[in-house]
Amino acid sequence: MVVKTLLKKWFAFLVITIAVLWTLLPLIDLVLMSFAGLGSLPTGLRLPKRLTMNNWRNVLFGDRIIWPFMLNSLIVGCYTSAITLIVAMPAAYSFSRHRSRLHNSVFRSMLILRIIPQVALAIPIFFLLNTYRLLDTRIGLSFAHLIITIPLAVWLMKGYYDLLSTEIEESAIIDGANWFQVLWRISIPLSAPGVAVTFMFCFLFSYIEYLYALIITRQSTFTLPIMFGTYMTHHETHWRLIACSSLISMIPMVILFGLLQKHLIRGFTLGAFK
Amino acid sequence: MVTGKKPIFTIMLIPLVVVVAIIFIYPLFRVLYLSFFDYHPVFGKEFVGLQTYRELMVDKLFLTTILRTFTYVIVVVLSNLVIGMVYSLLTYRSRKGVKVLRLILIVPILLIPAVTASSWMLLYNEQFGLINHILGALGLPAIMWLSSSRTAFPAVMVTDIWGWIPFVYLILLAGMQSIPTEPFEAAELDGASSTQKFIYLMLPMMKPVIATAMIIKTLDTYKTFTFVWIMTKGGPGHSSQVLGTLIFNKAFSSFQYGLGSTMSIIMLLIGFLLIFLIFLIFRERNRW
Numbered sequence: 001m002v003v004k005t006l007l008k009k010w011f012a013f014l015v016i017t018i019a020v021l022w023t024l025l026p027l028i029d030l031v032l033m034s035f036a037g038l039g040s041l042p043t044g045l046r047l048p049k050r051l052t053m054n055n056w057r058n059v060l061f062g063d064r065i066i067w068p069f070m071l072n073s074l075i076v077g078c079y080t081s082a083i084t085l086i087v088a089m090p091a092a093y094s095f096s097r098h099r100s101r102l103h104n105s106v107f108r109s110m111l112i113l114r115i116i117p118q119v120a121l122a123i124p125i126f127f128l129l130n131t132y133r134l135l136d137t138r139i140g141l142s143f144a145h146l147i148i149t150i151p152l153a154v155w156l157m158k159g160y161y162d163l164l165s166t167e168i169e170e171s172a173i174i175d176g177a178n179w180f181q182v183l184w185r186i187s188i189p190l191s192a193p194g195v196a197v198t199f200m201f202c203f204l205f206s207y208i209e210y211l212y213a214l215i216i217t218r219q220s221t222f223t224l225p226i227m228f229g230t231y232m233t234h235h236e237t238h239w240r241l242i243a244c245s246s247l248i249s250m251i252p253m254v255i256l257f258g259l260l261q262k263h264l265i266r267g268f269t270l271g272a273f274k
Numbered sequence: 275m276v277t278g279k280k281p282i283f284t285i286m287l288i289p290l291v292v293v294v295a296i297i298f299i300y301p302l303f304r305v306l307y308l309s310f311f312d313y314h315p316v317f318g319k320e321f322v323g324l325q326t327y328r329e330l331m332v333d334k335l336f337l338t339t340i341l342r343t344f345t346y347v348i349v350v351v352l353s354n355l356v357i358g359m360v361y362s363l364l365t366y367r368s369r370k371g372v373k374v375l376r377l378i379l380i381v382p383i384l385l386i387p388a389v390t391a392s393s394w395m396l397l398y399n400e401q402f403g404l405i406n407h408i409l410g411a412l413g414l415p416a417i418m419w420l421s422s423s424r425t426a427f428p429a430v431m432v433t434d435i436w437g438w439i440p441f442v443y444l445i446l447l448a449g450m451q452s453i454p455t456e457p458f459e460a461a462e463l464d465g466a467s468s469t470q471k472f473i474y475l476m477l478p479m480m481k482p483v484i485a486t487a488m489i490i491k492t493l494d495t496y497k498t499f500t501f502v503w504i505m506t507k508g509g510p511g512h513s514s515q516v517l518g519t520l521i522f523n524k525a526f527s528s529f530q531y532g533l534g535s536t537m538s539i540i541m542l543l544i545g546f547l548l549i550f551l552i553f554l555i556f557r558e559r560n561r562w
Contacts, residue, residue, distance in 0.1 A: 016375065019361065023379055023381055024378065117541055125297070143297070144297075210499070257383065
């Protein structure tokens with residue numbers, strides 16, 4: 001019996017070690033690479049022979065500066081989230097407070113929209129943006145990102161309004177408030193935490209999006225995910241720059257996931273689990 | 275106002291309906307329309323009806339790509355579920371150090387997919403990649419992971435699995451933590467083994483959670499594009515081609531918009547069929 005528990009413990013320990021190693025190795029590799037000096041690429045997990053801060057300097061302030069791309073990503077993310085909320089909030093509110101056949105079918109259709117592969121809409125979206133001269137603009141890319149964020153935001157926001165009791169709204173009406181006052185003074189302020197979470201989720205999905213950014217952006221509007229492609233040319237791949245910018249690109253992700261901790265499951269499952 | 279029948283509730287839907295019409299309905303009809311044409315920006319547009327569909331039905335590349343996409347979905351989703359389950363089992367009870375372990379295990383989700391792809395390309399690198407280095411240390415020959423048609427596809431799948439485990443893990447973990455403990459205590463008293471408790475108690479109680487994770491992950495994996503495109507562009511040859519990259523390739527590399535549209539429509543139809551099948555399998559869970 002003692003031997004058995006001991007064996008079990010060792011087995012769990014072994015599994016944990018393997019899991020931790022395979023999870024962290026790619027990241028450790030990136031960190032090592034980001035400090036590697038010229039002519040000394042890290043092999044294995046040993047420190048590169050010549051350590052340098054040059055790669056970091058190059059990416060942070062030098063001629064391979066990352067900030068314009070980061071700025072593009074942040075701006076597109078904010079545009080996307082803002083437009084999404086303006087469109088999704090009133091709809092989500094009315095889905096939550098009112099039931100009719102129209103409301104039900106529109107709400108259900110959001111789920112079907114979530115299923116549509118982005119690549120299947122890529123051709124018409126490209127043509128549409130081209131017609132209105134929105135290719136190579138940040139707002140054009142945000143527009144395409146709505147395809148990903150709108151169904152998500154409608155489901156999330158409806159979930160939040162469902163949690164909001166209608167009693168406060170009812171008593172405000174009895175006190176003589178009109179519908180606009182109820183909405184503006186009570187419902188919207190009370191749903192602020194839900195709005196914040198939804199905003200961050202939309203931002204997150206816009207920030208990591210690759211396909212639409214690839215077809216819509218050009219040099220001046222490249223977002224972070226697309227920037228990595230510019231480091232890989234036919235002649236060489238700038239691994240050190242990739243490593244530095246990869247690590248920098250994680251900063252917004254760390255902040256977002258830190259703030260979203262308690263809401264992750266809800267966002268990932270379209271509010272199926274709370 | 276609050277729950278009554280007021281036109282304001284219908285008015286509130288208008289922005290959403292308008293936007294959905296512009297970004298979903300119109301594009302869908304445009305793709306359907308284009309799928310009946312042979313359309314190239316230089317050679318012009320010619321109506322061909324169902325011709326492209328008929329050709330694709332016997333197109334070997336297209337059919338193998340569909341099959342490969344299914345392989346991709348099955349391998350990636352099942353691996354994610356199994357590994358996510360193992361991770362959850364290791365960390366669902368609060369013990370010393372478990373919080374740190376949980377944090378470590380969700381690290382891959384902090385990398386945007388483009389970064390995940392590049393960092394694995396670094397690991398797979400022929401000359402200085404860590405994987406070949408380890409092989410070398412073990413006295414094994416180096417492998418051209420991403421430029422050999424035998425290993426490119428599995429290599430990309432491993433990357434996808436690594437990148438999305440935290441997603442499945444977090445859903446399963448939340449589900450496992452919300453299971454009541456009493457049945458397990460009762461089973462303990464009756465002398466059930468850990469394996470028995472897992473198979474007869476844990477799995478059945480986790481079923482809705484597993485189903486949710488599986489459905490969402492299946493749909494997302496079916497759309498896969500980023501990892502394959504960055505790491506191999508579907509190559510070498512077409513050995514790692516999936517539907518997402520094939521359509522992208524036809525539409526935006528060789529500008530065959532008509533062909534790309536037809537493929538898109540077929541991809542959509544298969545997607546809906548997939549959903550329908552999943553709904554049949556998990557019918558008792560009507561939330562989805």
